[in-house]
Amino acid sequence: MSFDTKENTPGTVPANGHSDTTPEARPLLIAIAGNPNAGKTTLFNALTGLRQKVANYPGVTVERKEGNWKFDPGRPAARLIDLPGLYSLDATSLDERLAREVLTGRLPGLPKPDLIIAVVDATNLERNLYLVTQLIEYNIPVVIALTMVDLAEKRDLKIDVEKLRSMLRIPVVRVRTREKTGLSEITEAVRGVILEEREADAFWIGNAGIDASQQADEIHLSLSDDEAANRQIFARYKFISDVYQASVGTFDTERANFSEKIDKILTHRFFGLLILIAILLLVFQTIFTWAALPMDLLDQGFGALGETARASMPEGILTDLVVDGIIAGVGGVLVFLPQILLLFLFISILEDTGYMARAAFLLDKLMSRVGLHGKAFLPLMSSFACAIPGIMATRTIENKRDRLATILIAPFMSCSARLPVYALMIAAFFAGQTVFGFISVGAVLMLAMYSLGIAVAIAVAFLLKKTILKSPPPPFVMELPPYRIPNLRTVIQNMLTRAWLFLKRAGTVILAISIILWALMYFPRSQAPVADESTAARVQLENSFAGRLGQTIEPVISPLGYDWKIGVAIIASFAAREVLVSTLSIIYNVGEEENEESPTLIGAIRGAHDSGGAKVWTPLTALSLMVFFVLAMQCMSTLAVVRRETNSWGWPIFMFVYMTVIAYAAAFATFQGGKLLGFS
Amino acid sequence: MEKIKVLTLADVAAGTKAKVLRVSGSGPVPKRLMEMGIVPGVWIRVVKSAPFGDPxxxxxxxYSLAMRRNEAESIEVTE
Structure with missing residues (x-):
């Protein structure tokens, strides 16, 4: 604890945070705290079962897991909260700061916890106990749940629990959460503390047992804050060493353990990188192949839903709004849910096994060349599926500027919404062509588009870190946790939690944007008599606000090779990129059920002529459009998430402007440069 | 008595051990290093460096900890 939180020293805080309220007035609040990877979440799950919910802490986007725990049959269930993993209470990252706020009762809407269950990894006792020494100083009753004891014993670390208990002066219980043993003992220990209304036995480890307030003042007068804080850290570790020596005895830092053996290969200078690339390829390959079938089914499902809705509702604006606006718009995004779920599944597995930290370790040097943190790897990788979860994953980056730089370049990673656009363009203009006789042009172009996004992201990150986000090289101090077999339940739960947050965030915005865009294409209503339904749709679109807007911006986009119809499709695709395909289908009169592999849409695009009889689309137009889609900020949901994560309108606006300007310039260069070189 | 040779952790060869004398500098990074257990008297073994030499x-x-050479340079050790 540092001295800026002096109000929490034992002398100034009433024993037990709730002394001003009766314990019966509200359910007890019990917090689970511990180092990352100590087994907090597994214990939380074991204690609460399915009675839990995930929400966000007010004002910040850190997830808060809360559940009900019936620890005593005669009392109402306690509220159990699972705090983010943390190493100390003085920390700087968003997660860690938040945990401290909760423990000190300073978070609005949440009382100070009545008890803390400190989860301590027995294989890593010393560093895990550091947090415990701080928790003890916080004057809240603490019960230790000692996990991974069996793993420790395999390493010949015999822990004398009784000794630990007497030296720390708090209950210590062995738990084996996977086998669910020790749960009744932990319940017993908690009940003992609560029912006996035992006061927290706080003692000031940091100042080695001398009266806290007095000691603090003396140190304050004679030493700088830094030195005082350092002395506290040393004193805590001195205490821990004493506890460790008395309760364990052996020091086992020497023997190469299981994880170190695996790392001989996985973080090998040469093979490590190869394996990383192979894992990434495998993940993406699996995402795209496994997701294909459920995506088709979802697509058909929404189509059927739309038809059913149209058939069962009276004809009119309301039906059009529901079918063409809401079902088509929201459905168009929900179709990507299988890919996003799979991506989250793989990320959860990679995190839970401990590999993600190795990936950051392997890539940090490369990333730091452009001023990014090794931890930016995970967000950027996620962004290949969707920038929204990617941006949400930047929270682990402590430095605000590093985090912003990562957020600002994340949308350059080609997300899955761009795939339908690439696929349509390639199918229409480059199908069946090869280079050197055996490599398909389509594959080359696909790779080129992904690479272009990455290259521009690197360049922009470099520029940002040299200019507006200039900061000293970010610190990189990161634990490489031991490899573990992932816990299935935790992995699935992580995946579902993230997917749900994605749906909630994206869903609301996409709904709103879908309705606005639908209205732009629906109004004003065209009255002209028309021959058939699909011509009616085309005439309607031409005369709608969106159509007129397309015609207005035609002079701006014609240097890129686009006519006003493509302009309309681009405007529509600012809601979500894949909307380009369905909008082109409407414009070219081929019906709304077409997809990117549909021969009619491809034929219509190839055959489109302008009023002068010249072809609208050439391979060069297609290339220019692909380049535009790689770089432009065409995703309202992403902007909405950036607004939330940065808590400002300035950054999303900046992001929108700079990305669109770069996209325009690059598409301009592609089209005009291509023409100069004699391509068409 | 022989004077002890002071190096930084960044100078310690992979596979060798060193004893921490102090963490120099101030601010959140040295503090985080100390909170992670790098305090005077503790023995640290350098395991390896990443593919491009850093971290x-x-x-x-x-337990295992990764850090940049930049951070390792602030940790004074003796072999």
């Missing part, structure tokens, strides 16, 4: 992996108190 490095060290082992102390039974």
């Amino acid at each position: 490095i992996e060290v082992r102390l108190r039974g």
